[in-house]
Amino acid sequence: MRFQPLRRSVRRPVAAFTLIELLTVIFIIGILIAILIPSLNAAQRQAKSASTAGTVRAIGTSLELFKNENERDFTRTNGYPPSFSHPVLLDDQNNPVFTEQESAEGRFPFIQSKPHVYGAQILPVMLMGLDFNGYVRPSSVPKDKKAKPWEWYEPDTNGHLLQRSTLYMDPGKLRLLETEELGGSQPAAMTTLFPDWDDMKNLPVILDNFDTPILYYASNRAASTRNLLEDEHKFDHDYSDEGGPPFYFHQDNRGFTGFGANPDGSGATPGWNFAGGPDGGMHAITAMGHLLKAEEIDEYKKTFANYIHDEAAHDANQQNKQNWPMRARNGDSYILLSPGADGLYGTVDDVSNLPGT
Numbered sequence: 205m206r207f208q209p210l211r212r213s214v215r216r217p218v219a220a221f222t223l224i225e226l227l228t229v230i231f232i233i234g235i236l237i238a239i240l241i242p243s244l245n246a247a248q249r250q251a252k253s254a255s256t257a258g259t260v261r262a263i264g265t266s267l268e269l270f271k272n273e274n275e276r277d278f279t280r281t282n283g284y285p286p287s288f289s290h291p292v293l294l295d296d297q298n299n300p301v302f303t304e305q306e307s308a309e310g311r312f313p314f315i316q317s318k319p320h321v322y323g324a325q326i327l328p329v330m331l332m333g334l335d336f337n338g339y340v341r342p343s344s345v346p347k348d349k350k351a352k353p354w355e356w357y358e359p360d361t362n363g364h365l366l367q368r369s370t371l372y373m374d375p376g377k378l379r380l381l382e383t384e385e386l387g388g389s390q391p392a393a394m395t396t397l398f399p400d401w402d403d404m405k406n407l408p409v410i411l412d413n414f415d416t417p418i419l420y421y422a423s424n425r426a427a428s429t430r431n432l433l434e435d436e437h438k439f440d441h442d443y444s445d446e447g448g449p450p451f452y453f454h455q456d457n458r459g460f461t462g463f464g465a466n467p468d469g470s471g472a473t474p475g476w477n478f479a480g481g482p483d484g485g486m487h488a489i490t491a492m493g494h495l496l497k498a499e500e501i502d503e504y505k506k507t508f509a510n511y512i513h514d515e516a517a518h519d520a521n522q523q524n525k526q527n528w529p530m531r532a533r534n535g536d537s538y539i540l541l542s543p544g545a546d547g548l549y550g551t552v553d554d555v556s557n558l559p560g561t
Contacts, residue, residue, distance in 0.1 A: 249545040252412075252413040252414055252545065253413075253544060253545065253553070253555055255413045256412040256413045256414065256418075256542050256544075256555045257555050259378075259379075259410070259412060259413070259418065259542075260412075260418065260540045260542065260555060260556065260557055261557075262373065263327065263331075263373070263410065263418065263540055264540065264557055266331050266372040266373045267284055267285070267331070267372075267538065269372050270283075270284065270285060270330065270331060270339075270372050271283035271284050273341065273369060274341055274343075276343060277341065277342050277343055279425070280424060280425060280426065281422040281423065281424065281425065281538075282423070282425045282536055282537060284422050284423075284537060284538050285326060285327070285330035285331070285420075285422060286326070286422050287322070287323035287326060287420050287421050287422040287453070287456040287457075287538070288322065288323065288326070288422075288437050288453060288455065288456045299351075322398075322404070322456055322457055322459060322460075323419055323420035323421050323422070323456040323457045324409045324410070324417040324418065324419045324420055324457055324460060325383065325404065325407040325408070325409055326420065327409075327410055327418070327420045328375075328380060328407075328408045328409070328410060331371075331372040331373045332371055332372065332373055332375050333357070333368060333369075333371075334357045335357060336371075336375045337365075337368060337371075338368025338369050338370065338371055339368060339369045339372070340356045340357060340366050340367075340368060340369075341369055344366070344367055344369075345366060346366075349366070378410055378411075379410070379411040379412075379413075379415075380408045380409070380410060380411065381408060381409060381411055381415075382405070382406055382407065382408055382409075383404060383405050383406070383407050383408070383409055383417075384405035384406065386409070386415075386416070386417065386476065386478075387415050387416075387478065388416075388476055388477045388478040388479070388480070388484070388547065389476070389477035389484070389485070390476060390477075391459065391462065391473070391474060391475055391476055391477075391485060392474070393473045393474075394459075396463075396473060397458050397459040397462065397463060397473060397475065398459040401459075404459075412542035412543075412555065414478075414542070414543070414544065414545060414547065416478045416542065416543050416547060417460060418540055418541065418542050419456075419457040419460060419461070419539070419540070419541040419542075419549065420456070420457070420538060420539070420540060420541075421452045421453070421456050421457065421538060421539040421541075422452075422456075422538045423451050423452060423532065423534060423535050423536060423537055423538055423539075424449055424450060424451055424452070425536060426448075426449055427448065427449055427450055427451040427532070427535060428443070428446070428447050428448020428449060428450070429448075429530055429531050430446065430447030430448055430530070431443065431446040431447050431448050431449065431450045431451070431495065432450060432451055432452070432493075432496075432509045432512060432513060432530060432532050433450045433451060433452045433453065433454055433492065433493075433494065433508060433509060433512065433532070434446070434449075434450040434452075434453055434454070434494065435453070435454050435455055435463075435465070435492060435494065436453065436455045437453055437455065446495060451512070451531075451532035451535050452508075452512060452532060452539070454492045454494075454508050458475065459475070459476070460475050460476045460487075460549070461475045461476075461487045461489050461490055461508075461549050461550075462474045462475025462476075462485055462486065462487055462490040463475070463490065463492075464490045464491040464492065465491075465492060465494065466491060467491050467492070467493045467494075467496060467500075467503075467504040467507050467509075468491070468504065469486070469490065469491050469506060472486065472490045472491055473490075474486050474490070475487055475490060475549075477547075478543060478547030478548070479543075479546055479547035479548050480547070484547065484548070487543070487548050487549040487550055488505075488506045488511070488548060488549065488550025488551050489506070489507065489508040489511050489549050489550035490506070491504070491506060491507045491508070492507060492508050492509065493507025493508055493509025493510055494509065496509045496510075498530055501513050501515075501530070506550065508550070511550050512532045512533055512534075512539070512558075513530060513531075513532065513533070514530070514531045514532060514533045514535070515560075516559075516560060517531050533558050533559060533560070534557065534558060534559075538557075539556065539557065539558060540556055540557045541554060541555075541556045541558075542554060542555040542556065
């Protein structure tokens, strides 16, 4: 048997990248990443904005359900939950449960021992109840408990609870967080912006998809077209100097937005800093713009008055374009407001229920 001689395998030289070629590839990959990352971030922001818009719509639907069942209890706000003050509750002898001042100050909810409430913090309790098991409607409270609202969410001696409304929103489908656990930097003037921070810090808020609270402002149905907004709820104020009561109250969420009386922004107290940086707490609606006239509105863009001004309705009446009257957007309902991706309330990327935004 003849054996074939073994053939030695001949190694061929392996083609290798030169250093220049390797650097070129890395450079090209870097360029592609630089192009793709902004696009991916923009897509992510857009997705979060769309999801937040869905949450705003869901809250809006819940508020309409609330109105259908509670319109008689909240005539001042057209049946919607008030964003700060409460109606005057009467006992079975038609005597006020609280004084006018106590009712105007707002409680959580209707309970003297509980803290003041703001728009963003009143939404959960009004739509889901103090314990998230349903809201106790004042009209459904028996006469013997009308004057004892502190007992409305407590079981009686037999362990029975008052009848609750259905849940207007499912807490399991919402992103809820206690106020003090919100991200960003809390305002330095905490006790000035929040009337009762020690108690309010534990109240929950509904988050958008950017981890910031969705603000809520209820409109006053008896508002005057000469007064877009006021700072504080004044229980004994007749608003004669302002031409009538306002549509909205800046105070309802100023713990988050900050506060400034001057329309040019000077001397303002910064709000919650969700945006980062030294000026992140200076939201575009920090300044009120209280009693600005129509010809002045456009001069002060960064005011809450400018933000809520219904310019379309004003422009429709050319005769009065530079004078009174003015009207607030959603003047017969409410405002829901997310700051969007930039974390600043009152800017172009806000997500809200306001028409024209």
